[in-house]
Amino acid sequence: MAESGKKSIEYYNNKLKNLGYKSTKPRKAIISVLKENPSFYKADEIYLMVRKNYPEIGIATVYRTLELLSRINLICKISPGNDKSYYMLSRDCKKETSVYMICENCGNIIVNNKCLRDAVKIEMIDDAQKRIFKNCRIKIDKYQIFFSGTCSKCSR
Numbered sequence: 001m002a003e004s005g006k007k008s009i010e011y012y013n014n015k016l017k018n019l020g021y022k023s024t025k026p027r028k029a030i031i032s033v034l035k036e037n038p039s040f041y042k043a044d045e046i047y048l049m050v051r052k053n054y055p056e057i058g059i060a061t062v063y064r065t066l067e068l069l070s071r072i073n074l075i076c077k078i079s080p081g082n083d084k085s086y087y088m089l090s091r092d093c094k095k096e097t098s099v100y101m102i103c104e105n106c107g108n109i110i111v112n113n114k115c116l117r118d119a120v121k122i123e124m125i126d127d128a129q130k131r132i133f134k135n136c137r138i139k140i141d142k143y144q145i146f147f148s149g150t151c152s153k154c155s156r
Contacts, residue, residue, distance in 0.1 A: 009035065012074055012089075019072050026065050029054045031089065034075060040086035040109045078109075080146040098144050103151035110151060120145060 012031045013023040021027075033049045034041070041049070047062040066087050070077035076090040080102055086109060099117050101110040110116065129140040 015074060016072075021068070021072070025054065026050075026057055026061050027069065029057065030062065030065050030069065031074070034087065034089035038089065040078065040088045040111070042084055042086055046087060078144060078146075080148070098142075099147075100144065101147040101149065101151070103154055104148050105150050105154040108151050108153070116147070 016023050029050045043063050047059050050057055069075040076088050077085050079085045133139050
């Protein structure tokens with residue numbers, strides 16, 4: 001799921017412009033930080049990283065920018081129900097289907113691990129998408145599955 005680094009910052013700036021948004025300094029700074037650090041981060045962590053090169057940015061600007069970028073699918077936002085949201089630059093959040101495991105000990109987020117995906121039997125869920133549409137007339141574009149527990153490092 002992580003952005004592989006193949007797309008330049010200009011790609012994201014152009015995508016913003018094509019969607020009718022300006023490519024502002026805070027937006028560029030946040031996209032740049034997420035591109036350079038391909039993992040999930042909480043808003044306050046992103047704020048601290050961005051402040052290194054853009055000290056005048058405010059935390060409220062970071063929160064507003066993250067919400068906008070996730071709403072227009074330039075970044076992915078996951079909210080695993082622990083009153084925290086995590087953000088990451090991604091290829092195509094709108095169509096990404098993901099399985100996450102969040103370590104309760106160290107906070108590490110494991111994304112789309114083959115073992116997790118196989119254990120969940122994604123095909124079963126894909127069939128559920130069809131059944132939900134057939135029975136409820138609700139179209140599911142993507143879904144996120146969250147597990148919490150202890151990662152392999154912390155389990156040792």
